[in-house]
Amino acid sequence: MRTALIALRRDRGALALSFILPIAFFSIFAVIFGGRRDTTPKVSLLVVDEDHSAVSQSLIRGLEREGSLAVKKRPAAKKGVEQPEYTAATAEAAVKDGDASVALIVPHGFGENPISFGAPNPNQPTIQLLKDSSDMVAPQVVAGMLQKVAMTAMPAVMAEQGSKYMDKYAGGFTPEQKKKIDAGLEELRKRQDAESSGQPTAPADPNHANSNQGMPIPVTTRDVVGDNKNKDMLSFYAAAVGVMFLLFTASGAGGSLLDEVESGTLDRVLSTHVSMGTLLTGKLCYCVLLAFSQLVLMFLWAWLVFKVDFPSHIPGFVVMGLSTAFAVGAFGMLLASICRTRAQLGPLSTLVILLMSSIGGSMFPRFLMPEAIQKAGLLTINAWAIDGFTKVFWRDEPVSHLWPQVLVLLGVGVVLFAIARRLARRWEYS
């Protein structure tokens, strides 16, 4: 036991893996899944009001008051110029572009007949919920919130509509019943107006509130991204998992530089016509080739076994694959040039890659994470690579739309390789 403890104390890498990594991971998971309430991510929701009725406005105000939703009626101002409100078309385009996961279109005539009982009425205007299927949480949240807001933000409308249906399907109310219902509706309108203006209100009659429960607002849901592409969700996982393993592969491949240092072949090679720059470039090319081959194999497997639509996405895959492979290859070279021995490289690369993968979206989707962690994730290769592959396979975006991801990945690759080259100078001469 004593010898094992002494060995552990002197092995900083093993110490880090034993104590720092578990704590770091626990902290990340704790922040993401068990963190403080104010760090829970808000669902970004685009709203288009085509009805402009009191009912629709009341509904939207109710949605805006929900703390879990970030409601946007118009795009962010550009250069100080306020943008026009979303239309059905621009909202759909924004969801397709990934600006938000959900959009609600409140159609003309919604306010006249906002709720529906019994058999569906094809002539009744219904709210449209446009969603991006890659986000499995946000559409569910919005759909639930919509029903809740209908109950709490416009109870008078709900009750009025409910009584109309009652009157229609139950054979009509007596004059005395109608009088009581009208009095109740008037009370509800007062409460609703008071809530809209922010004034405190008396607690609602629980029996009255309960009576409104379960009244559905008709909603038509439509996938604008990922429609009927359940199989292609696998491409997200292929990219997410693939990038993490690419990082491990690249760090292992970059480690061949340390093998050469330790075996003495580096000295021997540098005594020939091969310079350090040429040697590192060769090793980078090897890392890139290896990483790209790994991605190709993974997506071919996903295509052949899991029916992911690979052939029709080949151009985008090649662009993203090469950019990602270049960035991870340079990352591998940097890790190797930071370390002095292979023994150092193992623990360091495990620590860094697992941390990058956890906040970069390789372990769970970034949209589940608090905003701060989502922003931190943008510092990782994983996040940019996964975003790019998602654009290709999920959003069917053209290659020209990949430029932000490609630019970042190539830029990161160049910077990391330049640092690695600088650090490798210590092996050039002694």
Added chain:
Amino acid sequence: MASAPVVSIPTSLLLPLQIEGLVKRFGDLTAVDGISLELKSGECLGLLGPNGAGKTTLIRSIVGRVTPDAGTVSIFGDRADSAGARAALGWVPQELALYGKLTCRENLESFGQFHGLRRAALKAAVEWCLNWAALTDRAQEPVKNLSGGMKRRLNMAAGLIHRPQVILMDEPTVGVDPQARNRIFEMIEKLRGEGVSMIYTTHYMEEAERLCDRIAIIDHGRIIALGTKDELVRNAFASRSEVLARFARIDDSVAAWVKERGGILENETARFTVEHATEIAGVLDAAAKAGHDLADISLRKPNLESVFLQLTGRELRD
């Protein structure tokens, strides 16, 4: 004013290797302390010295892997790390600098390509090296499966793949058995027959004696003696011989007695020099009178080991 005419010296007339005032320090340690040396065409110059004497640092300076703090190194007139010097120099490092998972042939091909060899020239060079190192029948064997001696031979061959004119061998026989060592000697003698110039570092005196035309004895980063073996012995001992007297018991009085008579005590053996063999009787008589028991006594002609001991006061393999 007319400028002086530029006279270019043909490469064949330039010295294969010329070192002037070379100094290399690592922190407080001066590994090479002002060494000047010349290697003549076709010559094998031995660098003989104990571990840590500075031999390897000197070799690495020549091959351009160490940047000296002072002094110059030129190979056929070219600076050490120039392209011309790299082409002319062949370096066999002390460690087995080979790719373990690659076969013998793949290793040679790789190092040949690093030296700029391609296609037919590369193929011919690889075949020559395999033949020279007697590894033709093991060409497809991964290096990790080879014996220690075979690895050493391949290590040498990899340094010669581009057929350099000047070869630097840094202790090529470290860790090999006597039989494998003899095979390496034969390889080096074959090379010498082809007229290459060579620097051969070792701390084995017998290797230096067998292979080298001249020997530089190096210690603490300095050359303390340089010449042929006979010159070194003659300079250190003139015509005197060595008397080795082994004591049955060593104590302070023995050490003081040896020192008083101008001898050197190493372990249980004292070394004296005598002009004539008849002087041994005097040594025996003096030891007896001083009360020191001698286990045995012998007379021998001085060798390189004796020279090193004479010059430094310690043995070569300390």
